[in-house]
Amino acid sequence: MRERFLVGFDPFVLPFLLGMAFVLTYCIIGLIKVILQLSKADRRKLAVSLFKPANAWKNLRDMFCDCLIHVKLWKRNPKLGYMHSSIAFGWFMLIVFGHIETFIFVPKKAGLFYYPIFFRYFMEMENYNLRGSFFFFIMDFFLLVVLSGIVLAMYKRIRSRFFGMRRTTRLSITDRVGLYSLWAIFPLRWIAEGFTAGIAGGSFMTIPINLLLKNFMSNPENITVAWWLYSIALGTFMFALPFSRYMHIPAEILLIPMKNAGLKVYHPRKGFSLAQIYTCPSCGVCIDACPMSASRQNLKDTTVYLVRQIKRNNARRMNAMTDKCLMCGKCQEVCQIALQSYDIRMRIRERATYNVGLKYDYLDSYQPETGKCKVLYYAGCMSSLTPVTGRSIKKLLDTARINWTQMDAGGGVCCGRPLILAGRRNEAAALIEKNTAVIESSGAQILLVSCAICYRVFKEEYKLKGIKVMHYTEYFNELMEEGRLKLNRGELRYAYHDPCDLGRGCGIYDEPREALSRVGIIAPAEKERAMSVCCGGSVGSLTLDFESRAPITEASVQNMLFSNPDRIVTACPLCLKTFALYSPVKVVDFAEALCDGLEKKS
């Protein structure tokens, strides 16, 4: 290997160099901004976690798996995974091997940023040896890998269904500039290296195109043009990067340590959430996942677009999109970077003002007679609208001979979650305090809850000393496991719906299924467990009206009917009421389904 020019510089490297300098400055300023926005405690937490060996190893592994290989995308769809990892990993390897080449052959130029990138222009092969050819081969190989990814990326723009995506994100203008310059970079690199392949040498990718147009390609004037174009494409991409979705490339490196340090979102667009927002690659996986995408008019309110509006700091749209959201948490479940959209939305809601002066001093008069009991049942507001739930629970508890009382039989206080979902966390504290006092004074060991919404808030916000909060699915399953509740198995096929707050919110998927399988046959839904579809009735959405909820519910019912069940079972009174409006088959509450097993076999 020999240097072709003594100077080792050509003006065509300038677009790339300027772009690179711009990106680096932008990222360093951004990094400092994010770190400064963190609270002191969070900064300490982050610093400590960086130096913990176990955490440092996890950071490195996550960076490799998520940034380069895109393991989560592979799991979602191998074609999508290959497309992303071929570009990311292939490009990374091109850069790495470019640097290795420079280090081996021209160590004195290793400090120059552009040398590894434009190595083929500045260096030439004197005589072919194995070491040189190895590098030529490896560079051409990874160029081929990246090019194959680019071809797939172009095809994805035409037919996204091939990659398992019904809808993809509508790109903004800067995103398009970034996308097209990214597409241009590698074919241009291939051509540029093809031009010099006659002089500098090449391998299976570059030599053939050089041979194809030998005279044209060997003209030194044409050579520089090709390299200029390659450098301009790189420069354009770099200048577009901070304002486009490609900011996710540098931002993810910051996000991973922050996530592994266990930081919390405290502001919609500061600190940790700012890092998350810039890490969103606008892949649009959340669009298909969002239950609102059942009707076209709501497509623009999905998480990927919310993130874009947060980036632009468009307060009006941010609030409107957040208020519309059902808060089912599915976008977070499918998200490749696990963007904590639920928390970000909560922070936006908490900042919204409604001029609503809520006062709960009247709660002092609420002193329910709970007596002393082992199990205290809290029906909650919604369960009181579905009396069948209460009746079935009573039947089951009495059959199992449990010493129990209902706390809110004559009207109770709301659990506080609807208030929290409306962003009124401080006001909800009064309700939480009141309920805690009543529950603790009852002396119960178990607080039984039949509503997924209440269950989540009891788990997350209440601090009940010595009292176990149990959802009735957990409790009845436990009773059956212990043999205290014996039910007969019937022939009915049940499709179980995972309520958002119970499944994704609290991670309870197995208990209800186990319990149901003791009274009947489980008919799986098309999408279930973490992928379950919101019923559309959620109190999470503030602005979705009755008519706009209908298509969501209809889509969700269709999802439940996947394997022709006899009954749709749900463990949330709100889902029960919502499904019942549109379902062609009978919708029953979980407890009601268990009561089927109480009937004696004839």
Next chain:
Amino acid sequence: MIDFGYTLSKSGTLKIENLDDSRFKALHKLEPDAYKCINCGSCTASCSAGVFTELSLRKILLSLQRGDEKDYINQLQSCMLCGKCMLVCPRGINTRHLILSISKIYNTVDR
């Protein structure tokens, strides 16, 4: 005046020329369901807070429609936003957002 054992109740007539419905129109813009109410009272009957207080969404909305906000609106302060009214409403009104919108426009903080 002689006590006959009964009195004449105050006339409920509204003078349309005195009616200021600009704020109600603003409310309607914010929550289009505002005009849908048929005053059936299902919301009030099912209300969780209504067990403890006088809160009646029906009365509040009716008084707002009549341009008279003073009498009932402070009742909203006891609302727990639990959303039961939304489930029972035969007209499918998004009552939770209606309540928040009323608060936004009529300002229920210092009443």
